[in-house]
Amino acid sequence: MMNSTQLNLTAEVLAQVLTFKQPADVALSSFFRRPRHLGSHDRHEIAETVFAAIRHLQKIQSVLPKPYLKPRCAALAALILGRGLSVHTVEALCDEHEEAILTQLKAAKADFKQQLSTAAELPVWLIDCLKQQDWSDDKIMAFGRSVVQPAPLDLRVNTFKGKRDKVLQELQQEGWKAEATPYSPWGIRLYDKPALNRHPLFLEGVLEVQDEGSQLLALLTGVKRGQMAIDFCAGAGGKTLAMGAMMSGTGRLYAFDVAEKRLANLKPRMVRAGLTNIHPQRIDSENDQRVQRLNAKADCVLVDAPCSGLGTLRRNPDLKYRQNQATIAALVQQQQSILEAASQLVCPGGRLVYATCSILAAENQQQISQFLENHPEWRLLPATEVLRQARVDLDSGDYLALTTEQHRTDGFFAAVLTH
Numbered sequence: 001m002m003n004s005t006q007l008n009l010t011a012e013v014l015a016q017v018l019t020f021k022q023p024a025d026v027a028l029s030s031f032f033r034r035p036r037h038l039g040s041h042d043r044h045e046i047a048e049t050v051f052a053a054i055r056h057l058q059k060i061q062s063v064l065p066k067p068y069l070k071p072r073c074a075a076l077a078a079l080i081l082g083r084g085l086s087v088h089t090v091e092a093l094c095d096e097h098e099e100a101i102l103t104q105l106k107a108a109k110a111d112f113k114q115q116l117s118t119a120a121e122l123p124v125w126l127i128d129c130l131k132q133q134d135w136s137d138d139k140i141m142a143f144g145r146s147v148v149q150p151a152p153l154d155l156r157v158n159t160f161k162g163k164r165d166k167v168l169q170e171l172q173q174e175g176w177k178a179e180a181t182p183y184s185p186w187g188i189r190l191y192d193k194p195a196l197n198r199h200p201l202f203l204e205g206v207l208e209v210q211d212e213g214s215q216l217l218a219l220l221t222g223v224k225r226g227q228m229a230i231d232f233c234a235g236a237g238g239k240t241l242a243m244g245a246m247m248s249g250t251g252r253l254y255a256f257d258v259a260e261k262r263l264a265n266l267k268p269r270m271v272r273a274g275l276t277n278i279h280p281q282r283i284d285s286e287n288d289q290r291v292q293r294l295n296a297k298a299d300c301v302l303v304d305a306p307c308s309g310l311g312t313l314r315r316n317p318d319l320k321y322r323q324n325q326a327t328i329a330a331l332v333q334q335q336q337s338i339l340e341a342a343s344q345l346v347c348p349g350g351r352l353v354y355a356t357c358s359i360l361a362a363e364n365q366q367q368i369s370q371f372l373e374n375h376p377e378w379r380l381l382p383a384t385e386v387l388r389q390a391r392v393d394l395d396s397g398d399y400l401a402l403t404t405e406q407h408r409t410d411g412f413f414a415a416v417l418t419h
Contacts, residue, residue: 009046154187
């Protein structure tokens, strides 16, 4: 049960977070860095309630149109809608006005089911986008309900240092609630979210945190020992590390990104993973000369393109309020430019993998259709066949299209191309 001090601190964070001027996790991290005497339990209560408020914001806004102006009310509503407490339980924390808002929230419960936006906890702009790509109300509802639930913690076993069966057995013997992921041959799923960063297997580079869907993207590259490969938008390098392990630390793997800070985060992870074949390089843009000098030289190029991130709403629920149709349109243009530049790096017979963590057709299927129309020399390799070659039994058709409701992963899209 949240106490009054924790509630006031949660309200202080929500007043900032619910303006959506910056990512929620960034705002929360900044808040926790300020000098305060907060224990782990305090931090947990505050963080869980902040994210509960974001996940259930459509319902909260229906009775509190500008929740950032009344953040205590928003926090109390989050305790009821997202954390399972009753109005009666939190009454001791409320003043008369707050209690009236919560009573109104309770009375509106039946109305929530009548409106798709409140029932699915999705903003109207996103529902409109999904309807434009022929999603039914039932499909939108299933998607919304699946991403309102917090995600479990997926791990990837670094095959350069360990085997999944052995690592899984060790974790289970330690009492962890762990199971093998159903698709990725490297994955382990945890449900208790322990302090992994202090575990010997993590410190020794045997385990990395990585969603199972992201692991499958690396598998689609099919990269092998001794090859030259490029992770074109490497970020902090989760897929780079998976590809490096597929290559058994041999060959040459370039990790490109425009952000020096993200690449800096990759370097200690490379050392921990024991991989010396990865070469991080910051680039100014997709047309950087350091990119162009590798034209037609790479056996494989992975483009995990900058995207809306709408497949990751379990982890980043604020994205549905920080994105809009204008930002999507700008991302589509950027994706086209990056895909065009990355395709120039693939050698004849090589493989190009385009991927996003989005569920929007404009960022996914439509991008590939347009690329193939403009470049008839390229052809699509059915994702199901590519995965089968990697001994993954997942019937995905021409594209890899993962959804939280069906596959229990983040939402991912990928297309495999060759020429």
